[in-house]
Amino acid sequence: MKLFSTRNINTLIAAIAGLVLLVFLLAYSETGTPPTFTSTSKAKQRPDFYLTNSHTRQYDEAGLLDFIMNSETLEHNPKADTVSLKMPYFQVFQAGQATWEIHALTGTVYDGGNKVDLEQRVEIINENKQSSLKTPQLFIYPNAKLANTDKPVTLRNNNGFTRAIGMKANLTSKNIALLDQVRGQYEPTAVPENAP
Template structure:
């Protein structure tokens, strides 16, 4: 006598399938949504689109050019709706004139472009290219025209180098405030020998 006949196995499979279907339907009727069969959701961990050698322009409310962004690659992460950037370069404008150039090795855009986190060898250069600021990380808020960091900062001018920890910048007025442990070195320009 067979312990498990074909009929007995088929009945067991049908009962198990019915139980799984019952659990699925109960979950559906309780929540009104289809239950997730896999909690890992691997698709949300991968970008749902990417661009190579990206170039984009942003305009202000009056239609004037506000910002240009160039990036070696752009990836959208659906899990947190962020955008990852590789070697991003930003050009900021005011009244149609370039005010700042900012570049980094990597970055992340959050809140649909309201916050940008730049990391690794961040350099910020003003329009006259007479001064530059270097830091490992910089947060930019394009709508507010503000930038800040809590990291070390090196500010270079033609005749001076200033180092600090932490910085806040108003990108419209070009006013930079160094926050803590500020120290600098100034080298005056030598006057020519025939100057009176």
């Protein structure tokens, strides 16, 4: 006796066809309309407004310059209430004096400007241009004047460099804490012969 006789194959095909028909009928719901299949990827939301060559200035309670944000383009996404930035540039001030410059290729502003996610070639430079920090991603909190990342960072100054994974920075006190796998290379500054 054959395991797959013509009768068994026909019965199997009829059973599969019946199952497919049952699934199809159940999927049509009571309205009689075919089911809609939604894509798991988010469709790009059209901005409700955009700016080119955007320049923003924020002042502190004393009326002194606190923060500058410039970007090549700025687009507002109304659904997520976010702002996308192209070529963002930030300048942070303390008592009206510039203390930090921060720039990147792209950025996203969240929470009404309280959080900014900078990505791609992010660089922070201190006011005297003596040291800089580079990372692929950085979160800055303009009102709190804090910054952090869990990505690799490279800190450079005149004496050498330090690499680490993760960083937290207080932009007011100018304290930078490197979090993990910290290693570096330094060359001591030459001391003059007549120094005490």
